[in-house]
Amino acid sequence: MARYSDNFIEELKFSVDIIDVVSDYLELKRAGNRFKGLCPFHNEKTPSFFVNPDNNFYHCFGCGAGGDVINFVMEIENITFTEAVKVLAEKAGIKLPNLTDREKKLYQEREQLFEINKTAARFYNYLLLETELGADSLKYLKDRGFTEDDIEYFQLGYAPDEWKAVLSFLSKREYSLDMIHKAGLISKGKNNSFYDRFRNRIIFPIFNIRGEVIAFGGRVLPDSEQGAKYLNSPETAIFSKKKNLYGLNRAKKYIRQEQRCIIMEGYTDVIQAHKKGIKNAVASLGTAFTDEQAKLIKRYADQALIAYDSDTAGNKATLRGLEILNNHGIDVKVITLPEGSDPDDILRENNLELFNEYMDKAESLVDFKIDMIIKGRNLNDPGVKIKTLKEAAELISGIDNEMEKEIYVERTSQKMNFDKNVLNKEIKMRSKKKKRKNFSRKEKKIDKRRKVKKSDIVRIQEQLLSYFITHKHLRSSLSQIISADDFYGKGKKLAKIIWNGPFISDSVSSDKIKSELGEDLKSYWSEIIVKQKSGLNKDKLFNLAKFVVEKNLEVSKNEICSRLNNGQNDLQTLNQMLKKFHSLNSNSERGD
Incomplete structure (x- = not known):
């Protein structure tokens, strides 16, 4: 990750509207002071993906994905931090600052891979359209109905039947052997010699969604006996087939x-x-x-x-x-x-x-699968017919919608010339088995949901934490009122990292704090920030902090009284509880 200054990153994020960026990839609808839509990072039917324009953060309550506008571009485009910063800087019209030597080298290597591929694509395209070497391939493409405009639109080319054509061409343009190899355009042979990966093939450049050449596909001519019909670039730093x-x-x-x-x-x-x-x-x-x-x-x-x-x-x-x-x-x-x-x-x-x-x-897809089950089978054979029926029943039993299920029962029974009541009976039997298997899982999920339901006090704590993170000038004052021990669960973990480290300073950026967190806390971080309510002034925040401390003091006091009333007089436990009570009481007095 490039170490841009905190000031530059803050300026960049402030200059870019996250709603504008996210809307390029999915439809957002206003929901109060936030926007919501279907999450692009996991499958869902009900929107759980929220974007908060006030602080330029997003969070999905379904899969936990979240972060700022830079994180979003990194995830959605599958690119590095440096590349995401570049994309957003171009969008905002901001000039990038200088990188360190190491970062510059890594960034320049990726950029050079794009450049090498772009140069190679032009070379292949020139050979196809402008030279005798590509004449046969050009004729083949034209015979298939492709015009030169079609060829230019997809930048098709031709790799000649030579061992070092593209290698020689790129080397003369001062690209190193190592980088040409990293681009996947040449292969390593015996005695550490290199040769062109694509030879005597029509070339199809493969582009990423931004229109940059990231790889190539090569197809042999029909009368050629040179290797496999199709050959693709290997995996590289800028290309992943999947x-x-x-x-x-x-x-x-x-x-x-x-x-x-x-x-x-x-x-x-x-x-x-x-x-x-x-x-x-x-x-x-x-x-x-x-x-x-x-x-x-x-x-x-x-x-x-x-x-x-x-x-x-x-x-x-x-x-x-x-x-x-x-x-x-x-x-x-x-x-x-x-x-x-x-x-x-x-x-x-x-x-x-x-x-x-x-x-x-x-x-x-269901109809097609049923066709595949039936295809090529002799349904006049009772054994084959029963086997086919069971396979079809297994497939249809997985459909949740009863009306949809009935439609497929009707169609399948007609295709197989089978009594639909028999098919329905087989489906119901399988559905019952699946329900029994899923029952215990659902119970566990329900219990889990009950456990994670947040109380009002936890929601207030989350607001305090989110403001502590995003409003640097309030950190010192808030830390005088409330301590890390006043928080619960993940909030307590996050608070301890902030309160007990150098991050309490109002000179430390929120990105610096986030970089020190584990993945679970990073997700929690984005969740509380995207839920941040606007319009909470300093006095309101301080009153909320005091309220939390007083509530915790009340809870601690009640716990001690409850243990004493129930005859639970374990001295070690009581001492620990009293110690916690005095600590909370101290915080309460400090906030007055």
């Missing part, structure tokens, strides 16, 4: 507009789709979806249509991926394409109308 989607930089605006994303398998599928006007299409960089990719899509839409060929869509890896999308609250539908066809094939034949028909007929 965290990106091909074409999202171009598609994100349209996905948000249409509130659905079309997920395809190949690069050319996406390019052909965009060419034909289906601009909300992306490719998954592999058939198995990841949590990170699901979160990416969830930022922009609540529905995803999968347009893989039938063999790919039905394999286990793809089905697991579709479950991941579903688990993130995305309404998943599967477009069933003819055997052996992909979107590129259909759209290339100018059959946009036909593809739209396939999209309109897209099946729900």
Whole structure:
């Protein structure tokens, strides 16, 4: 993390409106003095994500994610602190201060990786469009219906059938061997020699959502026998396959507009789709979806249509991926394409109308899974039919909505030519088993919720703590009235760190305090700050602090009396309680 001065970070956060920043990623609605929306970091149906514009903090009461505007950009964009500061500084029109030598080196290395990839992309693009070396690849692309405008739009290129073409090109531009290797453009061979990773391949640059080249995909020509059909860049400091989607930089605006994303398998599928006007299409960089990719899509839409060929869509890896999308609250539908066809094939034949028909007929994930269960089975065989029935019942029993469940029972019984009452009986039996399993878990959750319910006194303590953190000039005065021992639970842990350390000083920034906390307290920190009420002046805060001390004194006194009245005369325990009482009494007198 770059060590920018506290003053600079405070100036940056003050200059950027967190509501404006967060609204670029999700819809926010006013809720009192705060704003709320569906959390972009976990799946939820009821908004538990709150943003407080008064102090530029956010917190999700569902998953615990929280922090300031810099933390938000880091998490949502999956970038470093330094990169988030740069993004926000550009947004606010603020010039960045100088970094330390080490920080500058790390930052410059990442920047150089972007630069190397950008330069390589231009090199590949030039070879494809302007040289004889790329003539065959250019003809292949044009034969598939792509124009030079399409090629430029996605910056397609060609890697020649040479061992050191891109290596030589980049080396002449004074990029080091080490950095070219770190970018994933060259591989290490025997005797520590290096050679181009991509050779005799059509090149598809892969961009992050900000439009920076982070990696490449390479496809061999149909008549080539050189290695695998597709080859991607390895994982690098700026590229993780599981965290990106091909074409999202171009598609994100349209996905948000249409509130659905079309997920395809190949690069050319996406390019052909965009060419034909289906601009909300992306490719998954592999058939198995990841949590990170699901979160990416969830930022922009609540529905995803999968347009893989039938063999790919039905394999286990793809089905697991579709479950991941579903688990993130995305309404998943599967477009069933003819055997052996992909979107590129259909759209290339100018059959946009036909593809739209396939999209309109897209099946729900449950329907598709039932089809996969039935597919290829001889349902005339009683044993096979019973096995298929049980598998379908297991699937349908997991549906919570009774009306939806009944619809799938009706459809499945028709597809299998089976009495729906028998299917219903099997489903009910399985549902009862699941309810019994979940009963004890639910009871534990209810007990847990009862335990964590905050009393009025704890809520007041949280307000005091939040003001102590964000209003540096009040720290010294407040600490004269209330001590760390006056707080409960996590509040007490946080108060002890602040009261008993150097952070009591009004010269210490809130970020400095936060940097010393563990993850549990960081989450608690953002929670109390986002709930901070505006308009509490110094006198009101001091009165609240005195109220807390007096309440604690009353509680302590009652505990001692209760033990004595009940004959619980353990001297050691009583001495400890009396010591606590005198300490609280001392605090009470100090606050008068």
